Amino acid sequence: MVKKSLHLTPGIEPLYGTRDENLRLMEDGLKVQIDLRSDSIQLMGEAMAVARVEGIFSDFEHLRKLGVHPHNGELNALLKMVVSDPTVTLRGLVESGKQRAIGTKRAVQPRSPNQRKYVESIETNDMVFGIGPAVEAGERLGFLPGSLQEKVDPYLRPLYDALYDLLDPVKVDKMLETNVIEVAPLAFMRGRTLNDAFIIMDEAQNTTNEQMKMFLTRLGNASKAVITGDLTQIDLPNPKKSGLFEAMRVLDGVEGIKFCHFEDVDVVRHLLVQRIVRAYDTYQRAEQLPLAVDGVPLTIQEDETRKRMLHPQ
Numbered sequence: 001m002v003k004k005s006l007h008l009t010p011g012i013e014p015l016y017g018t019r020d021e022n023l024r025l026m027e028d029g030l031k032v033q034i035d036l037r038s039d040s041i042q043l044m045g046e047a048m049a050v051a052r053v054e055g056i057f058s059d060f061e062h063l064r065k066l067g068v069h070p071h072n073g074e075l076n077a078l079l080k081m082v083v084s085d086p087t088v089t090l091r092g093l094v095e096s097g098k099q100r101a102i103g104t105k106r107a108v109q110p111r112s113p114n115q116r117k118y119v120e121s122i123e124t125n126d127m128v129f130g131i132g133p134a135v136e137a138g139e140r141l142g143f144l145p146g147s148l149q150e151k152v153d154p155y156l157r158p159l160y161d162a163l164y165d166l167l168d169p170v171k172v173d174k175m176l177e178t179n180v181i182e183v184a185p186l187a188f189m190r191g192r193t194l195n196d197a198f199i200i201m202d203e204a205q206n207t208t209n210e211q212m213k214m215f216l217t218r219l220g221n222a223s224k225a226v227i228t229g230d231l232t233q234i235d236l237p238n239p240k241k242s243g244l245f246e247a248m249r250v251l252d253g254v255e256g257i258k259f260c261h262f263e264d265v266d267v268v269r270h271l272l273v274q275r276i277v278r279a280y281d282t283y284q285r286a287e288q289l290p291l292a293v294d295g296v297p298l299t300i301q302e303d304e305t306r307k308r309m310l311h312p313q
Contacts, residue, residue, distance in 0.1 A: 132262025
């Protein structure tokens with residue numbers, strides 16, 4: 001065990017978090033003791049862990065002097081990644097986010113380890129699948145009047161929200177008007193070759209095998225494709241016919257293609273959202289009637305079910 005005393009600099013308080021939650025995160029994650037004094041911060045723990053905490057304080061001070069002030073929710077998410085991975089630094093995460101922020105209102109910053117792997121995979125691969133949980137409404141919108149754009153807009157509201165969050169609204173509207181940003185149903189992709197484009201397919205779990213193959217082969221020169229879907233939200237009559245399932249089996253190991261899987265902890269909104277998602281999952285599992293063999297209940301874990309669907313004997 002080693003002890004280290006850090007000088008208490010003005011403006012360091014935001015690092016502590018709401019009710020010192022960020023300090024507790026560092027203490028629990030790195031097994032150190034952090035003691036705030038009137039003019040110093042006392043650290044005690046294993047040498048490596050103390051050095052990592054010292055690095056966090058040093059990085060925060062460096063960023064503060066540069067005028068970087070992440071809000072507490074963002075800062076807490078960044079610290080979770082720093083604590084979980086000794087190769088990651090607070091300064092490195094923020095600076096990598098700034099590189100992605102050219103022309104945007106704020107940095108595109110991953111807020112969980114899996115989100116970070118996802119963003120890095122997109123940067124280094126031409127095709128990435130993002131597979132994980134979603135919080136669905138559990139309903140269909142039914143018939144919608146109006147033009148094609150008016151019909152698909154309600155389904156794409158989350159995408160528009162993200163665009164307006166990152167870019168100036170006037171700029172987004174201009175890009176949509178001039179088709180710099182194009183929104184189209186999957187059927188409209190047939191026969192096209194998309195060059196110099198960043199292509200996103202959402203709700204990929206509801207494609208057929210033929211539709212998925214058609215979409216994947218639209219990729220042109222200097223383009224990237226991101227395919228997102230949730231394996232638990234398949235609306236097809238036969239889930240095994242999902243184009244996403246087949247793509248996972250067929251394309252696994254293909255160079256240039258990366259699969260990233262998400263968990264409920266990667267749904268980063270309010271902290272309560274993760275707890276709500278877990279609570280509903282637990283409740284719904286308890287409500288499901290178990291299978292029985294000769295009167296003996298038989299429970300099949302989700303992971304095992306997924307493995308059998310992806311790799312049938």
